Amino acid sequence: MWQQSETYPDPAVEVLDPRFLKYRITNAAVERLATGMRFGEGPLWFGDGRFLLWSDIPNNRIMRWDEESGATSVFRKPSGYANGNTRDRQGRLITCEHGNRRVTRTEYNGALTVLLDRFDGKRLNSPNDVVVKSDDSIWFTDPLFGISNNYEGVKAEPELPTNVYRFDPATGRAEVVADDIVNPNGICFSPDERRLYIVESGSKPRRIRVYDVEDGRSLVHGRVFVDAGENGAPDGFRCDTDGNLWAGWGTGPGLNGVMIFAPDGNAIGRIALPERCANVCFGGAAHNRLFMAAGQSLYALYVDATAAVAT
Numbered sequence: 001m002w003q004q005s006e007t008y009p010d011p012a013v014e015v016l017d018p019r020f021l022k023y024r025i026t027n028a029a030v031e032r033l034a035t036g037m038r039f040g041e042g043p044l045w046f047g048d049g050r051f052l053l054w055s056d057i058p059n060n061r062i063m064r065w066d067e068e069s070g071a072t073s074v075f076r077k078p079s080g081y082a083n084g085n086t087r088d089r090q091g092r093l094i095t096c097e098h099g100n101r102r103v104t105r106t107e108y109n110g111a112l113t114v115l116l117d118r119f120d121g122k123r124l125n126s127p128n129d130v131v132v133k134s135d136d137s138i139w140f141t142d143p144l145f146g147i148s149n150n151y152e153g154v155k156a157e158p159e160l161p162t163n164v165y166r167f168d169p170a171t172g173r174a175e176v177v178a179d180d181i182v183n184p185n186g187i188c189f190s191p192d193e194r195r196l197y198i199v200e201s202g203s204k205p206r207r208i209r210v211y212d213v214e215d216g217r218s219l220v221h222g223r224v225f226v227d228a229g230e231n232g233a234p235d236g237f238r239c240d241t242d243g244n245l246w247a248g249w250g251t252g253p254g255l256n257g258v259m260i261f262a263p264d265g266n267a268i269g270r271i272a273l274p275e276r277c278a279n280v281c282f283g284g285a286a287h288n289r290l291f292m293a294a295g296q297s298l299y300a301l302y303v304d305a306t307a308a309v310a311t
Contacts, residue, residue, distance in 0.1 A: 002274045005029045012257075012272040013301065019262055020269035023244070028302040030271065033065055033291075034072040039152070040293035041236065042085040042129070044093070045283025052283055054293045055082040057098065057152045065298060067284070072298075080104070081146060081153045084129035084236065084279070088169075089136055096127035098146025098153035103127050103138065103167065116167050116174055122159035126152075129187045129236055129279070135216060138167040139177065141184035143201065164198060166217060177219045181209065186236035186279065189213075190243055190263075191308040197225060197245060199234045208234050208247065208261075225265050231255060236279025236293075240305040244268070246290060250276030258292055273299060282307035 005012060010029040015021055038058040045052050050067040053075055061077035062085070076082070080097030088094055093106035094115070101124045102117035115138065117124055126146025131139050143162050146153030164178035164187070178184065182202025189196055196211045196219060208226040211219035226247075228234050232255060237247035243263040249270075250256050256276045260269035275294035283289050287306040292299040 002032065004031060010301075014270040014272065015268075016270060017262070017266060017268035020260060023240075023260070023269065023303050023305045025302050025304055030273070030299055030301045033070070033298045033300050034063070035297040037063065037296050037298075039278065039295055040298060041083050041278045042096070043279055043281040043283075043291045043293040043298070044085040044087065045281055045287075045291065046087075047283065047285075047287070048091070050285075052281075052291055052298075053085060053093070054279075054291075054298060055079065055085065057081055057083055060099065062095075063298075083127070083146070083152075084140070086130050086132055088132045088138070089134070094130055094132060094138060096130050096140060098126040098128075101126055101146070101153075101156075103130065103140055105169075115169060116165070119160060119163075119165065119174055119176075125158050125160060125162060128185055131187050131189055133189060133193060133216075136169060137217065138169060139187060139189075139196070140165055140167070141181075141187050141198065143183035143185060145183070145201075162202070164219075175217075177217070178211065178222070180222065186234065186247070188237050188239055188245070189308075190239055191241055197237065197239075199237070199247075201233075201235075205229055206233055208237075208245070226261055226267075233276065234259070235277070238280055238282060239308040240282070241308050242305070243308075244305065246280050246305075248277035248279045248292065248294075256294075258290070271301060 009026040037056040041055040043054040062075045064075040081099030084096040147156040185199035185201040206228040210225040233250040235248040245261040257273040258271040
């Protein structure tokens with residue numbers, strides 16, 4: 001049974017390259033904040049409310065953890081088998097829903113607005129992860145995971161390829177920005193938004209790809225950023241202000257947790273967890289607390305790094 005480290009520095013926080021030393025807080029340990037989920041995903045910090053939301057996909061709900069009390073509660077059920085979450089530049093919740101095969105926005109009054117559920121008249125597959133650019137455009141991945149079985153969504157036949165989309169909420173128009181990725185998964189911009197990172201979960205080995213962003217809306221020069229190896233499984237990730245990529249990782253002993261990559265693609269650090277980590281985000285008062293949504297549990301670790309985009 002997992003127990004929090006009683007010694008410092010926490011041996012679960014591994015330095016793979018001296019560059020990671022500046023981000024490790026030697027007297028901070030990995031904490032388990034909540035457990036009892038089936039498959040945690042899409043963590044998202046709300047600094048204005050001092051709480052965290054994250055998805056529990058198979059249980060068809062979005063969970064909430066409050067910083068002040070440490071209480072865990074259900075934020076939304078049913079959630080449409082929600083997966084990835086982010087906030088737009090107006091602070092509203094943007095959610096990828098596996099079950100309803102759509103991307104939604106939660107308005108200030110709690111009402112749901114469907115942003116996109118079809119492209120070229122065909123149903124989306126199962127929107128997975130999402131990020132909002134500084135121009136308010138919404139970029140999301142659309143793999144098959146939510147329609148491949150009745151566990152993370154509703155089993156169905158795909159009507160579209162596994163594309164990556166850019167949606168403009170001002171015009172209501174969507175466009176394909178990448179059609180060369182087999183089951184795209186996690187998605188994240190670099191701090192200057194000149195790069196876009198995307199996980200390719202359908203390749204063998206799995207890999208993280210990176211594209212240059214041209215004219216703020218087109219992807220060019222796609223290439224492999226990280227080869228995950230024979231058993232590695234990258235998932236969701238976030239960039240810090242220095243451009244390092246903090247990536248949820250699995251699968252299996254010695255692989256589960258978070259991998260940290262420098263902008264040159266070299267692994268510089270690792271946070272070992274007892275479960276596969278699906279996604280991460282930064283939060284807390286100083287935005288230096290890394291929240292990690294793993295299989296059945298939510299973990300956190302204070303680090304000396306902050307989110308590229310504060311929420």
